[in-house]
Amino acid sequence: MNLPTTPDGRYFVVRGRLWRATNPALSDAVRGELVQQLMNARRAVKTALGSQDAHALAQARAEVNAAKISLGERGPVWWTDGVQDFNRHLVKNTPYAEWYQNLDGS
Structure with missing residues (x-):
């Protein structure tokens, strides 16, 4: 699936x-490891939901959040221009509105 990405x-x-996109400054190796951690955590969420284990679900969701923060998709922004x-x-509702409106198929 090819999703539209903002010009920046x-x-x-x-x-x-x-x-938010993944931090482009991450090396391929680091990004790959973090994505693997994210996928493992998402599978753990699914398993915990299926078993109705509230403790495991909370832990799995925390692992998803930690992976997404490490990837730069949550938490502090990865850009430095303020x-x-x-x-x-x-x-x-953002400065990207005109860009998005002008995309083909939007």
Whole structure:
């Protein structure tokens, strides 16, 4: 799936909402390890939901969050120019609105 990515590479768009992209400064090896951790944590969430284990679910969700923070998708922003974070905002309510409106198929 090829999702639209903002011209500055900070976000991708899903159903009109901005989602912070992975920090491009991460090496391929580090990024790969973190993505593997994220996928393992997501599988643990699914397992915990299926077994209705509240403790395991909380732990698995914390692991998902930690992986996403390490990837730069949550937590402190990975860019250094002081620009505001618009993670999870509707594109139409951000400075990216005109860019998104001008995309083909939007």
